[in-house]
Amino acid sequence: MGRCFHEYSKHHGEVERAGETMTAKEVVDEIYGVIQHGSDIGEIDVFLDLLETPDASYDDLNKLCRGTNATPERMEDMRLYRMDDGFKLGTWDDEKRTAYIQSRVDGDEELTDLDKAQFLRYRWEHGKSVSEYLSEWEITDDLRELCEGLADATGDDTYRNILESRLSDY
Numbered sequence: 001m002g003r004c005f006h007e008y009s010k011h012h013g014e015v016e017r018a019g020e021t022m023t024a025k026e027v028v029d030e031i032y033g034v035i036q037h038g039s040d041i042g043e044i045d046v047f048l049d050l051l052e053t054p055d056a057s058y059d060d061l062n063k064l065c066r067g068t069n070a071t072p073e074r075m076e077d078m079r080l081y082r083m084d085d086g087f088k089l090g091t092w093d094d095e096k097r098t099a100y101i102q103s104r105v106d107g108d109e110e111l112t113d114l115d116k117a118q119f120l121r122y123r124w125e126h127g128k129s130v131s132e133y134l135s136e137w138e139i140t141d142d143l144r145e146l147c148e149g150l151a152d153a154t155g156d157d158t159y160r161n162i163l164e165s166r167l168s169d170y
Contacts, residue, residue, distance in 0.1 A: 004031040044114045044146065046070040047080050050089055051153035058087045078112075091154075092121040113143045117150055120162045130162060139163060 008015065008027050015022045022030070046064045050056040061072055061081060075081055079090045079100040090097030101119045104111055111119070116137055120130045137143075144163060151159040 042068065043070045043075050043078060043080060044112060046075065047089070047114065048146075048149050048153055050081070051091075051150070056087065056089065058083065061087075080114075092118040093125070098122055111137075113140070113146045116143060117147050117159060117162075121150075121156075121158060124158055124162050134163070 008031070012024070013021065015027055017026070046061070046068060049064050050060060053060050058072070058081075061075070064070070065072055065075075079094070079097040081087060081089050082094075082096055088094065090100075092098070097118065101111070101115045101122075103109075104115060105119060116133070120133060123130050123133075147159040147163055151157050
């Protein structure tokens with residue numbers, strides 16, 4: 001919050017929304033809204049931000065987790081990163097992340113949308129059918145948005161194609 005106020009103080013009287021100068025009260029309300037939204041951010045949001053961070057590091061992870069519901073410990077438990085040989089993100093092609101997701105699928109445990117997207121991406125890459133899972137799992141707007149975000153963050157359009165394959169498999 002302090003950082004937001006500090007930044008605002010540099011531009012007092014110049015901050016606009018829709019061409020209208022915002023009052024200090026409007027700016028404060030906006031800052032509170034940003035902070036409240038930040039506390040709703042979880043591991044998947046932090047992971048996406050890390051994907052878009054050039055040469056992401058553990059320090060970046062810690063910074064991105066501040067003021068959110070995400071924790072480095074929870075993200076490590078989810079195999080979203082590891083520190084075996086330096087900081088490495090748990091992407092769809094990371095052996096430990098893939099094993100974690102497979103164990104959850106095999107154990108019939110609840111999967112996050114990120115688990116689903118990366119599991120489907122892995123199967124797609126290895127020429128395995130994804131239609132069984134696409135028909136079993138509910139394809140929500142959140143999963144679609146996540147696949148779009150993953151495609152944008154990684155430049156890998158396969159994430160977009162996976163969900164569309166559902167239409168062509170039937």
